[in-house]
Every structure is written in structure tokens, then in C-alpha cells.
Amino acid sequence: MKIESIATKTFTDQKPGTSGLRKKVTAFRQPHYLENFVQAVFDVRPDLQGGTLVLGGDGRFYNREAIGIILRMAQANGVGHVIVGQGGILSTPAASCLIRKYRTQGGLILSASHNPGGPDADFGIKFNMPNGGPAPESVTEAIYQRTLELEHYRICPPSGINIDHLGEHTLEGMKLTVVDPVADYAELMQSLFDFKAMRTLLASGLFSMRFDAMHAVTGPYALRILEDLLGAPEGTVMRAEPLADFGGVHPDPNLVYAADLVAVLNRPNGPDFGAASDGDGDRNMILGSRFFVTPSDSLAIMAANAHLLPGYRQGIAGVARSMPTSCAADRVAEALGIACHETPTGWKFFGNLLDAGAITLCGEESFGTGSDHVREKDGLWAVLFWLNLLAVRRQSVAEIVKEHWQRFGRNYYTRHDYEDVDSDAAGDLMQTLRARLPELIGQSFGPFTVTAADDFAYTDPVDASVSTGQGLRILFEEGARLIFRLSGTGTSGATLRLYVERYESDPGCLLEDPQSALRPLLELAESLAQIQHYTQRSQPDVIT
Ligand code: VG1
Ligand code: CO
Numbered sequence: 071m072k073i074e075s076i077a078t079k080t081f082t083d084q085k086p087g088t089s090g091l092r093k094k095v096t097a098f099r100q101p102h103y104l105e106n107f108v109q110a111v112f113d114v115r116p117d118l119q120g121g122t123l124v125l126g127g128d129g130r131f132y133n134r135e136a137i138g139i140i141l142r143m144a145q146a147n148g149v150g151h152v153i154v155g156q157g158g159i160l161s162t163p164a165a166s167c168l169i170r171k172y173r174t175q176g177g178l179i180l181s182a183s184h185n186p187g188g189p190d191a192d193f194g195i196k197f198n199m200p201n202g203g204p205a206p207e208s209v210t211e212a213i214y215q216r217t218l219e220l221e222h223y224r225i226c227p228p229s230g231i232n233i234d235h236l237g238e239h240t241l242e243g244m245k246l247t248v249v250d251p252v253a254d255y256a257e258l259m260q261s262l263f264d265f266k267a268m269r270t271l272l273a274s275g276l277f278s279m280r281f282d283a284m285h286a287v288t289g290p291y292a293l294r295i296l297e298d299l300l301g302a303p304e305g306t307v308m309r310a311e312p313l314a315d316f317g318g319v320h321p322d323p324n325l326v327y328a329a330d331l332v333a334v335l336n337r338p339n340g341p342d343f344g345a346a347s348d349g350d351g352d353r354n355m356i357l358g359s360r361f362f363v364t365p366s367d368s369l370a371i372m373a374a375n376a377h378l379l380p381g382y383r384q385g386i387a388g389v390a391r392s393m394p395t396s397c398a399a400d401r402v403a404e405a406l407g408i409a410c411h412e413t414p415t416g417w418k419f420f421g422n423l424l425d426a427g428a429i430t431l432c433g434e435e436s437f438g439t440g441s442d443h444v445r446e447k448d449g450l451w452a453v454l455f456w457l458n459l460l461a462v463r464r465q466s467v468a469e470i471v472k473e474h475w476q477r478f479g480r481n482y483y484t485r486h487d488y489e490d491v492d493s494d495a496a497g498d499l500m501q502t503l504r505a506r507l508p509e510l511i512g513q514s515f516g517p518f519t520v521t522a523a524d525d526f527a528y529t530d531p532v533d534a535s536v537s538t539g540q541g542l543r544i545l546f547e548e549g550a551r552l553i554f555r556l557s558g559t560g561t562s563g564a565t566l567r568l569y570v571e572r573y574e575s576d577p578g579c580l581l582e583d584p585q586s587a588l589r590p591l592l593e594l595a596e597s598l599a600q601i602q603h604y605t606q607r608s609q610p611d612v613i614t
Contacts, residue, residue, distance in 0.1 A: 078102040084217040086210040088416040088558035090196025109223035110216035112147040122151040126160025127180025128287040128350040129312040130187030146224035155251035161351030163448035164255040166202035181350035184322035188315035203421035203445030262381030271461040282331040282346035285313040286321040323355035347449030353437040354452035358467025366396035369433030373402040386430035394569040395435040396481040414540035422532035479575035482587040486610035488566040496564035499604035518546040549573030
């Protein structure tokens with residue numbers, strides 16, 4: 071077998087962020103850039119030699135080219151077997167499913183998730199562990215350190231293999247299996263949810279739904295599961311065809327970027343249930359007729375209702391949420407007598423808790439929910455969870471949420487994003503606020519008294535690893551919170567995220583608009599952090 075050892079140069083910017091390495095396509099296309107990162111992965115994961123690697127991505131621009139390069143490098147690095155999704159397609163949760171099901175040594179997932187795609191937009195790559203989950207910080211750090219010292223990478227000449235052809239291929243020294251990207255995932259979903267009940271609901275004539283795949287990876291998954299297996303009428307899945315540039319839109323399922331879907335759900339006599347997923351299929355947005363379910367509430371409602379669904383009938387062991395996610399799930403956990411863990415932002419922090427059986431469900435405010443069925447957040451899983459719940463409870467989405475608030479109280483919640491802000495200015499804002507935190511404790515601002523203020527740090531209860539600098543928290547009496555964080559997934563400038571929460575238990579005050587219910591806290595955030603001054607913006611770019 072011909073293996074070339076290519077002399078390379080070092081790039082100093084290959085430190086993975088919240089979810090892998092994300093850069094502009096133009097950065098990835100620099101000579102040796104992708105290759106260096108991939109070689110670093112092979113170097114720090116020696117068990118891939120002779121082992122099996124899962125490979126796929128969300129179909130965005132550069133996906134195919136990158137897969138071609140990675141296959142040649144896998145061959146040169148002695149990987150025994152690669153399982154690749156047909157056409158190079160795998161949603162992030164489907165990749166996690168394959169890694170686990172076939173007991174592989176890990177996977178490489180190509181995606182920049184909800185970031186736009188195309189020649190001038192974003193690309194990304196991340197390594198997932200044998201448990202199917204994103205590599206923990208210790209491993210991403212080792213990969214990064216390796217990129218700083220690497221001098222050569224190994225690659226084989228192109229093999230001419232066609233990844234559109236399903237089945238087994240043999241390359242020199244390596245087996246390659248091209249799999250249907252949907253089949254194993256669809257089978258897993260059928261083991262968790264009551265497909266018969268959902269089919270009956272969809273055939274009842276009393277219910278309709280719409281799913282927006284946003285021209286991203288979930289199109290083929292949603293068509294197969296919702297339209298073929300569950301019998302939803304043709305057209306239920308909109309924007310179903312994956313496109314390399316997602317049709318020019320942000321494949322991010324929120325009220326701003328999925329405005330078309332929102333408009334459909336707001337129509338008189340529109341569908342009863344609406345949902346969308348992101349570029350790589352791990353996020354979800356849940357809508358009812360003229361009704362939006364905040365992701366933090368979605369997690370809490372899932373926890374409170376999981377026992378009604380086949381895959382979770384035995385009850386849930388515990389829940390976890392990322393720190394900025396609202397505390398709605400905590401109240402459910404308390405009522406159920408189970409633990410609620412608070413982790414830093416990013417799915418990689420849930421892995422140990424899931425592996426240890428400490429939690430069954432977990433979620434983030436950023437439109438991510440999931441369970442122990444895989445080790446990634448899972449968009450379509452969340453949609454099926456809700457659909458199954460609607461079939462069991464025979465109530466509307468809004469009724470289920472409002473009943474939940476009546477029982478547990480409501481955690482009013484919003485996130486304001488200031489995108490592509492000057493990096494130094496964003497850093498200054500954070501640094502200035504961080505320095506002020508100690509003096510805030512005990513102070514009152516109108517009705518809000520600060521009980522704690524810190525820079526969030528997390529000690530993993532399973533392996534005792536410590537992660538610091540995970541976001542500035544200002545906590546007030548009676549469950550109000552302000553959180554400031556800088557994004558770790560952006561590719562230009564800095565993105566400041568402000569998360570605002572307030573708990574309300576008065577049954578007469580549960581139906582306000584979150585922006586007005588949170589107005590006093592938003593004003594307090596501005597006065598404490600001088601957001602307008604630092605960002606030079608009078609308003610956030612995105613409100614969710
Ligand atoms: C964002 C979200 C975070 C999520 C991450 C990856 O990170 O806030 O909750 O886990 O994206 O999601 P950040 O660092 O930009 O705030 V995805 O769908 O991009 O894999
Ligand atoms: Co995603």
C-alpha cells in the first residue's frame with residue numbers, strides 16, 4: 071500500500087470550541103488545514119488503528135471533499151474499518167447511534183451545526199468517543215496540543231471509491247461500509263416510541279403537523295420516519311431536500327430563522343404541531359398552534375411526562391441541564407425525587423452522567439434535548455417525544471405547557487444574542503463584569519437582591535475533572551438569574567449571550583409575554599454590564 075508522509079506546517083488556531091473545530095470553509099480549504107486536525111485525532115486515539123471509525127456529516131459545502139480526504143488518511147493511519155453514511159450524510163445523533171450500536175472506536179462528524187453553509191460560510195469537524203458522545207475537554211485539549219507539534223501527516227492516494235454506493239467496499243488495507251444513514255436511527259426511534267399511537271393520531275383527521283428540515287440533514291430522516299413510517303401526509307416535511315448551502319439560510323430552528331414555519335403555525339386553522347431541526351439534526355424547536363415552547367420548558371415537560379412513553383416507562387434516573395438553561399427542570403426533578411445536575415454549556419458535559427446512569431434526560435436552552443439513547447442531543451427524537459406525548463395525552467401543545475406551569479410555576483426565560491461583536495470589546499465587557507461580581511453579592515436592585523455571583527466552574531461528579539470560566543452568573547432571591555457568556559461556536563468576532571430568567575408561581579401571572587415579564591431584569595443586565603456601550607448595539611441580533 072502506498073502511504074505518503076506529507077510535510078506540513080503548524081496552525082495555531084485548531085483548538086476545538088463548545089462543539090468541535092468550527093471555521094470558515096476558506097480556513098478549512100487552506101492546504102494541510104483539515105489534514106492536520108485529522109492526523110492529530112489519529113495520533114491521540116491510537117485504538118483507531120485496526121479499529122472502526124464512523125464518518126459522516128450534515129451535507130454542507132465541503133462535506134464530500136472532506137470525507138474523501140479523511141478516508142484516505144484513515145487508510146494511511148491503519149484504521150481497520152470505516153462506516154460512512156451514503157453520500158457522506160449522517161445526522162449528528164445518527165452518527166452517535168452508529169458509534170454505539172456497532173461498538174466502534176469513535177467517529178468523525180463534519181458539521182458547523184446551525185451555522186450557515188457554502189463556500190464563504192462555515193464548516194466544522196469533531197471527534198466523538200466510543201460512547202458516541204463528543205470528546206471531553208481532556209481529549210480535545212490533547213488533539214489541540216498535537217496540532218501544535220505535528221510535522222507530517224499520512225495519506226493514501228485517492229481510491230476511486232464511490233460513497234453513493236451502499237454496501238461493503240474493500241480498499242487496500244481497510245474495509246469501508248457505506249450505510250443507509252437513516253435505517254439504524256429509525257430502528258432506534260421505533261424502540262423508544264409508540265409508533266402505532268402516533269400513526270393513529272396522524273390518521274385521525276383531527277390533527278396535523280409540519281416539520282421544517284431547513285434544507286439540512288434531517289430531511290431524509292423526517293421523510294422516512296414521519297411520512298413513510300408514521301403515514302403523515304406528503305408535504306408534512308417542508309424544505310426536505312438537504313442543500314450544500316441550506317438554501318442560503320441559517321439552519322437554526324428558532325423563531326427568527328425558522329420564520330416560515332412559525333408563519334404556518336400562526337395561520338388560522340393551521341397545523342396543531344410544528345417542529346424544526348438544525349443543520350446537523352441535533353437541535354429542535356417545538357411549536358403548537360400559535361404557541362412556542364421554550365426549550366428549557368420542553369426539557370422540564372419531558373421529564374414530567376417521560377413515564378407515559380414506552381422507552382421511559384420505568385421512570386427516569388435523573389436529569390441534567392446546562393447552567394444557562396432555566397431551572398424549570400429542577401422543579402420537576404424535585405417533585406420526582408430525582409437529582410438535577412447543572413453542567414457547563416455543551417453536550418460533552420452530559421456524557422459521563424449518562425454513561426454512569428445518573429441521568430436519563432438532559433437538555434440545553436439552545437434548542438437541544440436528548441436522552442440516554444445516544445450521546446448527542448437529538449432533534450427528531452425530541453419531535454417524536456412530543457408527538458408521542460400528544461398522542462397519549464390528547465391535548466394541545468399549549469394545554470400541556472399551561473397545565474405544567476399551573477402545577478410547577480413558570481420560569482420566564484429569554485436569551486439575547488449579540489453576534490459578531492468586536493472580540494476585544496466583548497472580552498472587556500466580561501472582564502469588567504467579572505471583577506465586579508464579588509461586590510454585587512448582597513446588593514439590592516429594586517426588587518432583586520443578589521444572593522450569589524460567580525464565574526461558573528464545574529467539577530464532574532464522575533471523573534472529578536474541573537472546568538472553569540463557564541459563564542458569569544448573577545443569582546437573585548426567588549430564582550431570578552442573569553447569565554453572561556461568550557459563545558464557543560462562532561467563526562467571526564465574538565457572540566455575547568445574555569440569559570435571563572425569573573420564576574413566577576402566582577397562578578394569575580403565568581401567561582405574560584416573556585420579554586415584558588423580564589423587562590426589569592433586562593434593564594438591570596444593561597445597567598450592570600453596559601452591553602450597549604461595549605457591543606455598540608442598541609438591540610440584540612437574535613432573541614429566543
Ligand atoms: C451553542 C449553544 C450550546 C450548544 C452548542 C452546540 O454553543 O449555546 O448550548 O451545545 O452551540 O450546538 P455556544 O458556545 O455558541 O453558546 V450545535 O447544534 O452547534 O452542535
Ligand atoms: Co447542531
